[in-house]
Every structure is written in C-alpha cells, then in structure tokens.
Amino acid sequence: MNIKPADKTIKALLKSGRQFMIPRFQRDYSWEKKNCEEFLDDIIKCLKCKDGKLETTSYFLGTMLFIGNFDEKSDKEIQVVDGQQRITTITILFSAISDIFREKGEDNLSKLIFSYIMTSDDDGNEVRIIKSESSYPYFSYYIQDREKMVKQEPSSEEELCIQTTYRLFRSRLEEKNLKDFMSEKCDGFQNDISLIDILKAIRDQILNCIFISISTDDNTQAYRIFEILNAKGKKLAAIDLIKNRLFEKLRKTEPADYAKCKWDELKSIINECDLASVGIGTYYRHFWNSCYKQTGASLLYDRFLSIIKTSDYESFLDSLVQNAKYYVQIIKPTRDDYHNRKEYFWLVQSFNVLSNYFGIAQVRVVLMALLWVKDNNLISTKDFKQVILFLENFHFAYTAVMSGKANKLDGIYSKFSIAIRKSSSKNQTKEIILSKLYACLTPLIPTEEQFTEQFISLCFTKKATAANMKCKYALQKLNCYYQKKEIFEDDSSIEHILPECNEGNVTNIGNLIMLEGNLNTEADKIDYAEKLKVYEKSTYKWVHDFTDKHPVWEEEMIGNRARSMATLYYHKILKI
Known part of the structure; x- marks a missing residue:
C-alpha cells in the first residue's frame, strides 16, 4: 500500500x-x-x-x-x-x-x-x-x-x-x-x-x-483507511458513513457527478424543513425504517451494507430523494403542495396537527409510505383519507391525551410501512391497512373512562406550552363538529368564558369555547351576563348551543361541562 x-x-x-x-x-x-x-x-x-x-x-x-x-x-x-x-x-x-x-x-x-x-x-x-x-x-x-x-x-x-x-x-x-x-x-x-x-x-x-x-x-x-480510523476512534454518524460508501462506489463525475447532484438535492430538500430537530440523519432513520427494516441508529450503516447491493446505489439515492420530498410535505405542510386544491385542505391540516400540534416523529415513517402508495395509485382516495384521519385521531387519544409510550409504535409502523410499499393493488393495500395497522393500533386506544379522566385535565393558558396545543386542537375539533366542517375556522380563537384573570379552574377546557377573534376581543374580561350579548353575534353553532343551555355560568359548572365534552368527543369525533 x-x-x-x-x-x-x-x-x-x-x-x-x-x-x-x-x-x-x-x-x-x-x-x-x-x-x-x-x-x-x-x-x-x-x-x-x-x-x-x-x-x-x-x-x-x-x-x-x-x-x-x-x-x-x-x-x-x-x-x-x-x-x-x-x-x-x-x-x-x-x-x-x-x-x-x-x-x-x-x-x-x-x-x-x-x-x-x-x-x-x-x-x-x-x-x-x-x-x-x-x-x-x-x-x-x-x-x-x-x-x-x-x-x-x-x-x-x-x-x-x-x-x-x-x-x-x-x-x-x-x-x-x-x-x-x-x-x-x-x-x-x-x-x-x-x-x-x-x-x-x-x-x-x-x-x-x-x-x-x-x-x-x-x-x-x-x-x-477512513473506515478503519472511524471504527477504532469516535464513530461517525451512520449517515456520514453511508454517504462515504455511496460516493466511493458512484465515482463517475462526467458528464455529471450523479452522487453529488443527488446528495446536494437531498440536503436542499431537508433544509426546507428549517427545524433544528430535523437533519439528514433523522430523516434517513425514518426513511430506512419506512422502506427496509426497523433499525436502531447504531446499526443503520451495517444494515445498509448488508441489504443494499452496490448495483442498486443509484436507485437507492433516487428513493432517498423522493421520500425526502414526502418528508417535507409531512413536517412543513402547505396548501401549495397540492396546488391549493380544496379537496386536500384536510390533508394539510392533518399533517400540521401531527407534526406541529402533537410533535410526533415516528408517524412520519407511516405517512411517507402512504404518500408513496398514493403517488403510485395503489390506494383509493377514500382509504387514503380514512387512514390519515385514523392516525390523527389515534394520536390525539393515545399520545396527546394519554401520553402513551412512543416505543410501542415503532415496530408496528415500520412493519406496516414496509408491507404497504410492497402492495401491488388497491385491494391489497386495504387488506394491509386493516391487518397491519388498524388491528395493531386499536387495542392501544384508551377506554372512554381512561380518555375522559385525562381529557378533563386539558387546559389553555396565556403562557405558550405544548399542553396548550392539545387543548386548542380539541376545541377546534369540537367546533368543527358543531359547524359540520372538517377544516378549522381561520378566524377562531379560544375564549375563556370566565375570564382568565379570575382565580380557580378557569383555564380548564370546561371553561373554554371557540369564538371569532374580534368577538373574543370584545368579550375580554366583562361579566357573563354582558358576554351573552357578544356571544349572540357569533356565527358558530357551538356558541349558540352553549348559551341556550347555560343562561348562567359559574365556576362550579366547569367540571361537569368538561366531562360532557369528553363524552361527546369520544363518541362523535374519535370514531375509532
């Protein structure tokens, strides 16, 4: 040498x-x-x-x-x-x-x-x-x-x-x-x-x-020598070793450097996420678990060497780039992703909820696979929408409300995603959804009693917290139920029926309702009798249903209303 x-x-x-x-x-x-x-x-x-x-x-x-x-x-x-x-x-x-x-x-x-x-x-x-x-x-x-x-x-x-x-x-x-x-x-x-x-x-x-x-x-x-030095010293991240391997084997640089062009494209796509918590390494782990085999970070490079043939490196890079586009759609969804078509507004909202309201990372493994089968015309429009909304509802109940363990889902999501990518027809896709997703997640759904006991503790305060997002989501979904709509109202804001400045349980979900932003400002800190006049101006059916049932509102009523909201949510909105 x-x-x-x-x-x-x-x-x-x-x-x-x-x-x-x-x-x-x-x-x-x-x-x-x-x-x-x-x-x-x-x-x-x-x-x-x-x-x-x-x-x-x-x-x-x-x-x-x-x-x-x-x-x-x-x-x-x-x-x-x-x-x-x-x-x-x-x-x-x-x-x-x-x-x-x-x-x-x-x-x-x-x-x-x-x-x-x-x-x-x-x-x-x-x-x-x-x-x-x-x-x-x-x-x-x-x-x-x-x-x-x-x-x-x-x-x-x-x-x-x-x-x-x-x-x-x-x-x-x-x-x-x-x-x-x-x-x-x-x-x-x-x-x-x-x-x-x-x-x-x-x-x-x-x-x-x-x-x-x-x-x-x-x-x-x-x-x-690079690999030997890395093996004996402080290990590089798997993604760096994989990049090294790809570039070693894909050496052709004329008329174009295919490996470098694809890698630069990958970096550019992931950088669109503009989130400190999301880098190529995080994306790659989700991509691998969605396409090949559930694998911990420490074994990603070894699994890559054992599963991906050198002759498949170019197609592997192509898949890595394509799935990165799905990944950005999931993490940073916009209506422009779907050319502002109204029939996809629900999807943008659902992705936004899963990523930004609930902050769930492992569900990206499934969502990438679902976008892939959708692009390849291997899932019906009805089944696609149904499974996305199922995941949204499941994660509200299991993750947001019950704080269920995330590691219980990793294996389920990886096996399902790998299976669905091998589907050859819409009927087969539907069977895989039923047998490898619904059948595995349904036992993890909380009972009504379990759900209610946690739901009634949801709160919304002026201080920005992750808990606020859970409560805000629940209120928006309840408002959609009364409005018979699936898209959140753009002008809505959270109204504290008894003003937040009051002491006691006023930040609890039982004291909250959605109200138009301008009316919320008008209602502000006035007493309930005066607020009723403001509420009469609302176009939200939930507000009128509330005022019809509550000509008087006192703090002692908050707990009972929270339980009623939980019951309604569990039976009418979750539907899982």
Whole structure:
C-alpha cells in the first residue's frame, strides 16, 4: 500500500502552500458547541505561565488522512479525508482572532494570522487554504474574507453551524471571559497579561499542535483507511458513513457527478424543513425504517451494507430523494403542495396537527409510505383519507391525551410501512391497512373512562406550552363538529368564558369555547351576563348551543361541562 505517514504541525500544514479540498463524499461541518468548547479549552489549558509570560506546550491532535502527494508540485490540491472538522474549526478560530486583532488596532497581527486562512499563488492571486463546495460561498464570505464585504445569512444546517462556532469563539475570546477562564485553569496565570499577548499565545499553541499525517494517492486506500480510523476512534454518524460508501462506489463525475447532484438535492430538500430537530440523519432513520427494516441508529450503516447491493446505489439515492420530498410535505405542510386544491385542505391540516400540534416523529415513517402508495395509485382516495384521519385521531387519544409510550409504535409502523410499499393493488393495500395497522393500533386506544379522566385535565393558558396545543386542537375539533366542517375556522380563537384573570379552574377546557377573534376581543374580561350579548353575534353553532343551555355560568359548572365534552368527543369525533 502506498501510504506515507509523517509527524506534522498545524503550522507546517497550513504553510505548505497547498490547497486543501474537502472531498465530495465528506460530511458537512457539524461540530457542536461542546466539541468547539472542548477544543478551545484544551488549547488554553496547554498554556503555561512563566515569569509573567505565556508559553506553549506539546499537544497531540490525532491523525489526519489526505489524498495526494505532499512531495509533488504545490499547485495540486490535497483532499482531506479525515481531519476536516478539526481544520475547519481551527480556520474559524483563526478568523475570530484575526477580527479581534484588527478591532484592537493590531492590523499587522490580523494579517499575519489570516495568512493561515488565505494564501496566494505565484501570480499573487488569493487562494483559499481550505476549499469546500458544500459551504461555498458562505464560508468564504463569513470566515475567509478578512474584510467581510458580503453579508449573507446562513441557509443550511452546515452554514448555521459555522456561524454558531464563530460567534462562540468571539464570545469566549472576549477579554473578561478569557481571563476568568485562564485564572481558573492556567497555573500561575497573571491577570495583567494583555489580551493581545493571550491571543498570540493561543495562536502559537494551535500552530505548534502535532498530528500524524497519513497521505496516499490511491482513492480506494483512502476510503478503506477512513473506515478503519472511524471504527477504532469516535464513530461517525451512520449517515456520514453511508454517504462515504455511496460516493466511493458512484465515482463517475462526467458528464455529471450523479452522487453529488443527488446528495446536494437531498440536503436542499431537508433544509426546507428549517427545524433544528430535523437533519439528514433523522430523516434517513425514518426513511430506512419506512422502506427496509426497523433499525436502531447504531446499526443503520451495517444494515445498509448488508441489504443494499452496490448495483442498486443509484436507485437507492433516487428513493432517498423522493421520500425526502414526502418528508417535507409531512413536517412543513402547505396548501401549495397540492396546488391549493380544496379537496386536500384536510390533508394539510392533518399533517400540521401531527407534526406541529402533537410533535410526533415516528408517524412520519407511516405517512411517507402512504404518500408513496398514493403517488403510485395503489390506494383509493377514500382509504387514503380514512387512514390519515385514523392516525390523527389515534394520536390525539393515545399520545396527546394519554401520553402513551412512543416505543410501542415503532415496530408496528415500520412493519406496516414496509408491507404497504410492497402492495401491488388497491385491494391489497386495504387488506394491509386493516391487518397491519388498524388491528395493531386499536387495542392501544384508551377506554372512554381512561380518555375522559385525562381529557378533563386539558387546559389553555396565556403562557405558550405544548399542553396548550392539545387543548386548542380539541376545541377546534369540537367546533368543527358543531359547524359540520372538517377544516378549522381561520378566524377562531379560544375564549375563556370566565375570564382568565379570575382565580380557580378557569383555564380548564370546561371553561373554554371557540369564538371569532374580534368577538373574543370584545368579550375580554366583562361579566357573563354582558358576554351573552357578544356571544349572540357569533356565527358558530357551538356558541349558540352553549348559551341556550347555560343562561348562567359559574365556576362550579366547569367540571361537569368538561366531562360532557369528553363524552361527546369520544363518541362523535374519535370514531375509532
């Protein structure tokens, strides 16, 4: 094997005159706050104070793996196979230090440290020492431009991570924060040491860090070493290993880089979710459990290797991208997804309820499969609507009201989703829904007594809470029942019949009703006799039913009404 190991310092690496390319198969920059803080803490703790001056000590940064020959001419790129996260973090830290130097009037020091971020070729043209396609141009503008002439907001998970890391370093390197930390962690530290001298010492400590450089000019060797290093050290996420494997086997880049194009499309789709809790890793686990086999996060890569044939990698990527589109429709539903057609308003509402009212993640496994069979004309319109609404009602009762255990559903949902994707007809799909979904979930539905005891504790307060969303949903569904509609009223708001400012049980669902927003404002805190005049203006049938039955309203009535609402809901709305 043509492998060249060598001891190097960070200074030698960044001053080698080479440009370091982050390969197409590499994961995005993803170091979390704790990783960056640990790195900076370790660097600072290495500094020793002697005779009022800071001195560096040895620090080992581990192993880094490169594709390329450091002995060849310097205009040829070196690919970073393992070490990207560390080199990128160092670059961000140097950019932060450079900016502080400049702000403190130390422009020469600012330029000198920036030479480890940007260099120049023989013609004087600026060259980025780190070159990454996935974060371009954000990384270039935000980190690699000393002037920071172009302002750009992060538009992906990776870009947000870069911004967060830079801001973290700027905060940690503020004089007070830095000196407070060093007073506690650095032996003999003297508080009169200037901020500039501290930053210079941190710079030198990083530049003197030692690592083992392993380089090879053979791509296959690099991929294999990458997997060996990962197996022995801290494991990468399954999605990073899977990406590495796909890109290793799908190497063709002309006339187009199929793997990279598909992966970029996947990232773009998932980024549309715009939720911190949803990344490619989360999506992939749901996708896999929906299509192949229920699998825990730790076994996803092994299962991928054992189940997916190399010859199927392209079709696997196609499926990964297509299901990602379904995933976004589920998590961030809009009427535009269905060209604003009224017959799909209920579906948008149902997806919104499951994702944003109840916050249920594992149901996405089923919903992706249902959207797939719908697109492939393997389910009737009636059955499709019926099963989605069943899931909505089930999760209100089982999850929102009863706080049922989510892990009871994982196996049911995965087996059902895999089975339904193998269906060859609408009739077969219906049979699978009956035998593998309804039959499995029905025993988990609470009894009327169980449901009622939890339902009557639902509350809605001014303070935003997850419990508020459950109560709001129940009230909207009850209002729809009286209105004989399936879509929530756009102008509705929650009215506290006895004002919320009163003490007692006034936030309980038994004291709540839906009312038009303008009438809710008008009713506000007036007494019940006056509120009746406002309620008479409402177009909601539920409001008039309530006033007909309750010419007088007192706190003692709240509990009984809550129970009546639970009974009505269980028999007339759940229907499961």
